Amino acid sequence: MPSMTGAELLIRLLERQKIKTIAGIPGGTNLPIYDALGRSERIRHVLARHEQGAAFMAQGMARSTGRPAVCMATSGPGATNLLTAVADAKLDSIPIICITGQVPLSLIGTDAFQEMDIYGMSIPVTKHNYLVRSAQELLHVVPEAFRIAASGRPGPVLIDIPKDVQCQTIDVPRLPAPGEPEAAPDMDREAIDKAARMIDHAKRPILYLGGGVTQSDCAGIATRLAEKGSLPSTMTLMGLGALPHDHPLSLGMLGMHAAKHTNMALEECDLLIAAGVRFDDRATGRLEGFCPDADIIHIDIDPGELGKLKTDCVGITADVTSALGALLDSISTQDRSGWLSRIGELKKQYPALLPGTDDPTSPYGLVSATAALLGPDAIVTTDVGQHQMRAAQAYPVTRPRQFLTSGGLGTMGFGIPAAIGAALAHPDRTVVCFTGDGSMLMNIQELATAAEQQLNIKIILADNGALGLVQQQQELFYEDRKFASSYANRIDFTTIAKGFGIEAVDLADCDSPMAVMTKAMRSTGPALIRIPVQAADNVYPMVPPGAANSTMIEGASNA
Amino acid sequence: MPNTANRVVLDLIVNNHPGVMSHVCGLFARRAFNVEAILVLPLGGGETSRIQLLVDADQRLDQMVKQAEKLRDVHEVSLCDAESSPFEELGREFAA
Numbered sequence: 001m002p003s004m005t006g007a008e009l010l011i012r013l014l015e016r017q018k019i020k021t022i023a024g025i026p027g028g029t030n031l032p033i034y035d036a037l038g039r040s041e042r043i044r045h046v047l048a049r050h051e052q053g054a055a056f057m058a059q060g061m062a063r064s065t066g067r068p069a070v071c072m073a074t075s076g077p078g079a080t081n082l083l084t085a086v087a088d089a090k091l092d093s094i095p096i097i098c099i100t101g102q103v104p105l106s107l108i109g110t111d112a113f114q115e116m117d118i119y120g121m122s123i124p125v126t127k128h129n130y131l132v133r134s135a136q137e138l139l140h141v142v143p144e145a146f147r148i149a150a151s152g153r154p155g156p157v158l159i160d161i162p163k164d165v166q167c168q169t170i171d172v173p174r175l176p177a178p179g180e181p182e183a184a185p186d187m188d189r190e191a192i193d194k195a196a197r198m199i200d201h202a203k204r205p206i207l208y209l210g211g212g213v214t215q216s217d218c219a220g221i222a223t224r225l226a227e228k229g230s231l232p233s234t235m236t237l238m239g240l241g242a243l244p245h246d247h248p249l250s251l252g253m254l255g256m257h258a259a260k261h262t263n264m265a266l267e268e269c270d271l272l273i274a275a276g277v278r279f280d281d282r283a284t285g286r287l288e289g290f291c292p293d294a295d296i297i298h299i300d301i302d303p304g305e306l307g308k309l310k311t312d313c314v315g316i317t318a319d320v321t322s323a324l325g326a327l328l329d330s331i332s333t334q335d336r337s338g339w340l341s342r343i344g345e346l347k348k349q350y351p352a353l354l355p356g357t358d359d360p361t362s363p364y365g366l367v368s369a370t371a372a373l374l375g376p377d378a379i380v381t382t383d384v385g386q387h388q389m390r391a392a393q394a395y396p397v398t399r400p401r402q403f404l405t406s407g408g409l410g411t412m413g414f415g416i417p418a419a420i421g422a423a424l425a426h427p428d429r430t431v432v433c434f435t436g437d438g439s440m441l442m443n444i445q446e447l448a449t450a451a452e453q454q455l456n457i458k459i460i461l462a463d464n465g466a467l468g469l470v471q472q473q474q475e476l477f478y479e480d481r482k483f484a485s486s487y488a489n490r491i492d493f494t495t496i497a498k499g500f501g502i503e504a505v506d507l508a509d510c511d512s513p514m515a516v517m518t519k520a521m522r523s524t525g526p527a528l529i530r531i532p533v534q535a536a537d538n539v540y541p542m543v544p545p546g547a548a549n550s551t552m553i554e555g556a557s558n559a
Numbered sequence: 560m561p562n563t564a565n566r567v568v569l570d571l572i573v574n575n576h577p578g579v580m581s582h583v584c585g586l587f588a589r590r591a592f593n594v595e596a597i598l599v600l601p602l603g604g605g606e607t608s609r610i611q612l613l614v615d616a617d618q619r620l621d622q623m624v625k626q627a628e629k630l631r632d633v634h635e636v637s638l639c640d641a642e643s644s645p646f647e648e649l650g651r652e653f654a655a
């Protein structure tokens with residue numbers, strides 16, 4: 001192997017990790033890397049318009065494939081622009097690798113132009129990070145970064161590479177093996193046996209499935225476990241798709257915007273089997289009031305999650321796939337007809353009411369119309385707000401990695417770049433992004449990237465001229481004092497989209513909205529469909545922040 | 560003189576490079592978990608260091624240990640008695 005520069009070595013190592021697409025933006029301190037990347041025949045670069053967009057694109061690739069994805073930025077402002085999306089990846093355990101340029105080693109600590117301590121700044125938002133001090137170090141840092149990002153509980157890794165390290169020439173006699181995920185730790189068989197006995201003896205068990213089921217790729221096993229034990233199953237926002245939405249045992253999403261029967265069933269359960277979840281407050285409501293009568297089995301690959309919030313659980317540190325697989329072998333087949341008929345009663349008593357689903361211009365109807373037009377193969381991304389919660393409530397999610405949303409950080413601006421990333425990784429599929437007028441403005445510049453790449457992305461904009469979810473909270477919890485939450489200046493989003501080179505239609509005052517929508521959905525390439533909605537249309541039901549899940553505020557249609 | 564009552568010493572073996580202290584201290588800082596006293600010395604050839612942290616023995620300690628164990632630069636975490644730890648002796652020196 002001839003000698004090469006640090007930058008060339010980096011690109012070789014990324015090629016060996018089978019990276020096909022990198023999103024990023026060049027600048028002074030990562031130009032050697034870009035120079036080497038430009039000469040790669042295996043990696044395509046997608047030029048983002050903002051580094052936050054680049055990192056969310058990497059997230060879209062990683063969330064939709066389950067494999068680590070890469071983004072790049074220059075030092076200083078380029079690197080700091082990544083941080084929100086890196087934090088988002090940390091909270092949702094998404095494996096992305098961020099590669100930042102840094103000023104030369106000799107200038108570190110001198111406040112050099114575009115020097116910023118991104119190593120220090122990224123510590124709390126990454127799973128691990130590196131400041132590379134020699135080209136030689138890349139030989140172990142790059143494979144290790146991929147291994148760490150994808151092992152155990154996945155997460156983001158940042159590699160900061162000073163410019164002189166990128167230019168340093170070294171002899172590389174042999175390239176290291178690509179970094180692969182580590183094998184999961186051995187699980188505690190005794191705990192599994194105990195858990196299996198608890199499930200067998202439970203009268204009113206519920207399976208509570210989260211993002212860990214997706215990460216561990218075991219939705220099928222989770223479904224079979226539910227079926228064998230007749231376990232009604234609820235999913236977190238991150239776990240949607242673990243059971244298909246129309247599975248008879250599915251209770252849908254739990255928590256703040258769950259169907260009321262789901263939260264009421266949890267209220268009655270005597271055993272909660274929690275797998276790949278972290279008892280987030282949006283899912284549990286006031287923790288002391290969550291499943292008040294239940295024993296809890298908690299399975300997670302991250303030992304730090306066990307006992308973090310709920311302390312008296314049977315904790316099993318394990319890969320969710322092996323643990324659920326072992327439980328599937330150990331539990332007995334049951335029909336639990338009494339409990340299932342009680343669930344049926346709750347569903348009748350507190351049905352999930354999603355008003356207006358047959359009108360494609362209503363807040364829920366736009367979700368169901370989209371799903372009906374695109375079918376089960378489409379990938380969905382969302383932004384953050386009322387439109388996101390409606391998509392989570394109403395989109396018929398049938399498989400993991402279908403519904404991509406910012407769960408833990410709740411980052412407005414996630415939707416469009418994440419959709420671009422998903423589309424780059426799945427050129428054969430349509431990707432739909434449900435967004436709001438507030439969120440869309442937070443990364444609207446990436447419409448240029450979508451247009452340039454001619455990706456099959458359909459953006460469904462529920463335009464209410466407001467930060468709808470904020471207004472909803474002000475109305476309900478601040479005596480209706482709406483402040484700083486509506487836009488006096490309405491924006492013509494279709495004109496803007498067209499300015500970016502994107503086909504755009506407006507369903508306002510439209511005679512045949514379904515026909516217009518169908519045409520936009522069936523065309524190839526990106527399209528924006530704007531649908532005017534009312535900010536006053538709140539998302540119900542809703543658990544007030546800090547309240548128990550059994551206290552749900554219901555809207556007119558639920559009352 | 561540090562008060563060692565209701566306190567324990569967290570003993571960490573870590574990689575010895577400039578970012579490690581940030582990782583370890585950041586873990587405590589962002590969980591609002593006060594580190595009362597800290598002691599760091601390199602081990603052997605200087606590839607690794609040993610850090611001792613004097614911390615409150617409250618109910619969050621278990622979580623702190625688990626989080627510390629997750630740090631990639633941390634090789635080992637153990638708990639020791641605060642009494643008769645180096646902090647007692649150092650405390651007398653510092654006060655003198």
Ligand SMILES: Cc1ncc(C[n+]2csc(CCOP(=O)(O)OP(=O)(O)O)c2C)c(N)n1
Nearest residue numbers: 385386387410412436437438439467468469
């Ligand atoms: C980056 C960021 N800033 C602020 C918030 C707080 N926030 C949550 S929802 C929301 C309103 C979102 O408005 P829009 O995208 O129009 O969605 P809508 O609720 O109107 O459907 C805001 C400001 C956030 N989640 N993310």
Ligand SMILES: [Mg+2]
Nearest residue numbers: 436437466468
């Ligand atoms: Mg809005």
